[in-house]
Amino acid sequence: MAGGSGTRFWPLSRKARPKQLISLMSGDTMLAETLARLAPVCPPERSLVITAARLVDAVRAAAPELPSAHVIGEPVARNTAPCMALAAIVAAQLEPDAIVALLPADHHIGQPERFVAALERACVEADAGHIVTLGVAPTRPETGYGYIELGEPVVGGPSQAPTGSDAAVWSVARFVEKPDAQTALSYLRGGRHLWNAGVFVLRADVALAAIASSLPELSAALAPLANGGPHFTTDGFVSALASAFPRCPSISVDYGVMEHRTDLRSVRLDAAWSDVGAWRSLLDHREAGASNYVRGDVLDLDCEGSVLVSEGPLLAAVGLQGVAVVATDDAVLALPVERAQDVRTVVAALRERGRNDLL
Amino acid sequence: MAGGSGTRFWPLSRKARPKQLISLMSGDTMLAETLARLAPVCPPERSLVITAARLVDAVRAAAPELPSAHVIGEPVARNTAPCMALAAIVAAQLEPDAIVALLPADHHIGQPERFVAALERACVEADAGHIVTLGVAPTRPETGYGYIELGEPVVGGPSQAPTGSDAAVWSVARFVEKPDAQTALSYLRGGRHLWNAGVFVLRADVALAAIASSLPELSAALAPLANGGPHFTTDGFVSALASAFPRCPSISVDYGVMEHRTDLRSVRLDAAWSDVGAWRSLLDHREAGASNYVRGDVLDLDCEGSVLVSEGPLLAAVGLQGVAVVATDDAVLALPVERAQDVRTVVAALRERGRNDLL
Numbered sequence: 265m266a267g268g269s270g271t272r273f274w275p276l277s278r279k280a281r282p283k284q285l286i287s288l289m290s291g292d293t294m295l296a297e298t299l300a301r302l303a304p305v306c307p308p309e310r311s312l313v314i315t316a317a318r319l320v321d322a323v324r325a326a327a328p329e330l331p332s333a334h335v336i337g338e339p340v341a342r343n344t345a346p347c348m349a350l351a352a353i354v355a356a357q358l359e360p361d362a363i364v365a366l367l368p369a370d371h372h373i374g375q376p377e378r379f380v381a382a383l384e385r386a387c388v389e390a391d392a393g394h395i396v397t398l399g400v401a402p403t404r405p406e407t408g409y410g411y412i413e414l415g416e417p418v419v420g421g422p423s424q425a426p427t428g429s430d431a432a433v434w435s436v437a438r439f440v441e442k443p444d445a446q447t448a449l450s451y452l453r454g455g456r457h458l459w460n461a462g463v464f465v466l467r468a469d470v471a472l473a474a475i476a477s478s479l480p481e482l483s484a485a486l487a488p489l490a491n492g493g494p495h496f497t498t499d500g501f502v503s504a505l506a507s508a509f510p511r512c513p514s515i516s517v518d519y520g521v522m523e524h525r526t527d528l529r530s531v532r533l534d535a536a537w538s539d540v541g542a543w544r545s546l547l548d549h550r551e552a553g554a555s556n557y558v559r560g561d562v563l564d565l566d567c568e569g570s571v572l573v574s575e576g577p578l579l580a581a582v583g584l585q586g587v588a589v590v591a592t593d594d595a596v597l598a599l600p601v602e603r604a605q606d607v608r609t610v611v612a613a614l615r616e617r618g619r620n621d622l623l
Numbered sequence: 624m625a626g627g628s629g630t631r632f633w634p635l636s637r638k639a640r641p642k643q644l645i646s647l648m649s650g651d652t653m654l655a656e657t658l659a660r661l662a663p664v665c666p667p668e669r670s671l672v673i674t675a676a677r678l679v680d681a682v683r684a685a686a687p688e689l690p691s692a693h694v695i696g697e698p699v700a701r702n703t704a705p706c707m708a709l710a711a712i713v714a715a716q717l718e719p720d721a722i723v724a725l726l727p728a729d730h731h732i733g734q735p736e737r738f739v740a741a742l743e744r745a746c747v748e749a750d751a752g753h754i755v756t757l758g759v760a761p762t763r764p765e766t767g768y769g770y771i772e773l774g775e776p777v778v779g780g781p782s783q784a785p786t787g788s789d790a791a792v793w794s795v796a797r798f799v800e801k802p803d804a805q806t807a808l809s810y811l812r813g814g815r816h817l818w819n820a821g822v823f824v825l826r827a828d829v830a831l832a833a834i835a836s837s838l839p840e841l842s843a844a845l846a847p848l849a850n851g852g853p854h855f856t857t858d859g860f861v862s863a864l865a866s867a868f869p870r871c872p873s874i875s876v877d878y879g880v881m882e883h884r885t886d887l888r889s890v891r892l893d894a895a896w897s898d899v900g901a902w903r904s905l906l907d908h909r910e911a912g913a914s915n916y917v918r919g920d921v922l923d924l925d926c927e928g929s930v931l932v933s934e935g936p937l938l939a940a941v942g943l944q945g946v947a948v949v950a951t952d953d954a955v956l957a958l959p960v961e962r963a964q965d966v967r968t969v970v971a972a973l974r975e976r977g978r979n980d981l982l
Contacts, residue, residue, distance in 0.1 A: 275939075563969060563972055563973065565965070565968055565969065565972065574955070576953075577936075577950070577951070577952065577953050577954050577955050578953065578954045578955070578973075578978065578981055579954075579955045579957070580634075580954065580955065580956050580957070580969045580972075580973075581956075581957045581958065582956075582957070582958035582959075582962055582965045582966075582968065582969060583958055583959050583962045583965065584946070584957060584958065584959070587943070587946065587957065589948070589955065589957045591936070591950070591955045592936070593936065593952070594935075594936050594937065595936050595937045595938075595939065596933070596936050596937070596938045596939065596948065596950045596955055597939050597940075597941075598938070598939070598940045598941070598943060598946065598948045598957055599940065599941035599942055599943065600941075600942050600943070603941055603942045606924070606941045606942065607941075609924060609941065610922060610924065610939045610941060613922055613924065613939075614922070614937075614939075619937070622937055
């Protein structure tokens with residue numbers, strides 16, 4: 265899933281180059297990192313990227329190892345449930361009994377081999393017909409994520425509690441909204457809650473059946489593509505998609521499908537996952553022992569807890585404490601890391617002033 | 624005097640474009656501001672700019688109203704005393720009884736009409752054969768400047784103390800080095816000390832006689848130019864300067880000439896003078912009521928006490944307190960305003976790393 269158009273990494277991310285297409289954690293784009301991480305389980309010829317139609321060319325350039333038709337553009341944004349349906353339809357064309365792993369293209373995983381192990385474990389459950397979520401083992405009392413409340417262990421028994429390092433499979437008791445700080449702390453201590461990272465693994469036919477049951481209007485909208493519709497590598501598919509997709513309801517997988525299920529399973533992911541949500545979160549990805557997160561042509565003199573990124577000009581920073589400075593050829597952002605979310609205010613102000621060249 | 628190669632306004636100022644050639648306080652360069660301020664007393668055809676040889680073309684471009692020969696390049700840097708000698712030699716060629724006003728080209732004066740009045744008063748004293756300094760009425764207990772300790776009032780009597788707003792002429796008791804904070808405060812309260820702004824006004828013949836007396840080796844070095852030497856508008860002058868100037872001792876007017884005099888006079892300058900010494904000092908030049916000093920394409924959201932300057936990219940700053948961010952097309956500087964002097968460390972580090980493209 266590479267359709268995001270987030271502005272949280274402005275000025276590096278732009279409308280034409282959202283977060284999944286920028287390099288934050290390595291020399292590669294977040295998208296290329298995601299595909300590389302999946303390769304041991306899912307090689308390029310079985311990988312699909314579903315993105316916004318206007319980003320198709322940029323995504324193809326960022327993922328040249330993928331067959332061109334495997335980059336599919338949504339003509340309009342419709343949240344994640346239609347994306348899952350589309351993925352399931354196309355995956356079934358590739359392999360009738362395909363398993364679909366639905367993954368955001370802009371997350372970071374510090375320990376990819378653990379991620380692969382969790383994904384393989386999830387595939388075993390999915391192959392047996394289960395809908396599986398990857399739940400991230402929490403490392404702090406985070407109030408910014410939804411949680412998965414675990415039910416009973418499916419594999420390994422109670423002794424293999426989620427505080428261990430192995431992937432374990434649990435039934436899902438329920439999805440929990442973003443908690444307050446005290447509740448988040450109790451979740452962290454209790455060991456019965458995982459972060460909902462929006463990663464789902466399930467058989468294509470199970471996905472389509474679940475959607476037909478929970479979101480019949482979505483099934484109806486995409487019916488011209490499913491069941492003997494045009495192959496996804498053909499022009500017929502593209503034009504059918506162009507007319508069908510706008511009719512889909514805009515709704516997330518979580519709300520549209522998962523909330524209605526009582527038969528979900530969760531595989532625990534303990535692999536240094538991060539959604540890299542804002543400039544501030546890059547501080548968690550500093551090099552070992554480094555005071556600051558530094559990328560590009562940066563001269564860092566005596567700074568601490570700062571995010572210093574340049575994509576063009578030399579950035580010289582002296583004595584900054586907890587400040588993010590991000591420089592590109594046509595825009596520079598400077599703000600305290602604690603106010604990283606205010607980048608939205610900047611983008612809104614630029615939009616208001618008609619500075620579309622900078623968005 | 625426009626020979627400075629200061630680095631305190633990096634990245635706006637560069638080796639090829641020092642402070643006098645950048646625009647800080649208006650759309651004009653500091654040099655053009657200086658010339659415009661002088662124009663009522665000293666029109667372009669009687670103005671001379673003495674700069675570094677490598678800056679001659681840039682200075683001519685910044686001061687197109689000056690006759691080309693009136694921009695004189697020093698082949699090597701030799702501090703201000705040789706500059707004064709050179710100015711006196713050339714001024715005497717323009718007018719035998721010329722008065723020379725030796726002024727830095729990179730200062731700012733908020734009330735130019737008061738400056739003109741003080742300069743005219745100084746010219747009256749200079750015409751009578753006195754060596755005159757313009758002393759700036761202190762407005763704060765500044766420890767970063769040298770002071771002029773006043774002797775007796777020459778005009779107006781004791782009732783016209785330097786706390787009034789009119790220019791007044793005093794004898795100079797002595798020059799005082801940069802004081803400590805307590806001493807500076809006593810100077811401010813005592814009303815008998817003025818800031819030494821490095822501005823001198825004196826007849827050309829008086830200047831040459833003073834130099835001959837205090838710095839005979841300087842007189843000797845420039846002898847080929849003086850007394851019937853080649854006219855400053857000729858190629859002969861340029862080549863004579865090229866061979867003579869490197870032989871001059873490197874010494875300031877203050878130490879080389881003024882310290883030896885007991886007959887100095889000081890005219891009080893109370894005209895919102897500022898040497899604009901560092902990024903921090905721009906805070907003193909904020910627009911009335913403004914929280915920040917802002918120049919160029921800047922989006923300032925909720926900042927305070929900050930210096931926000933861009934010469935190229937859009938600079939978006941959010942919630943900064945006391946931070947200077949300066950952006951150009953190839954370099955960005957960010958540091959607390961209180962550490963503005965550390966820009967020198969940046970420049971030194973770049974030099975060490977061979978980043979001459981940025982210096």
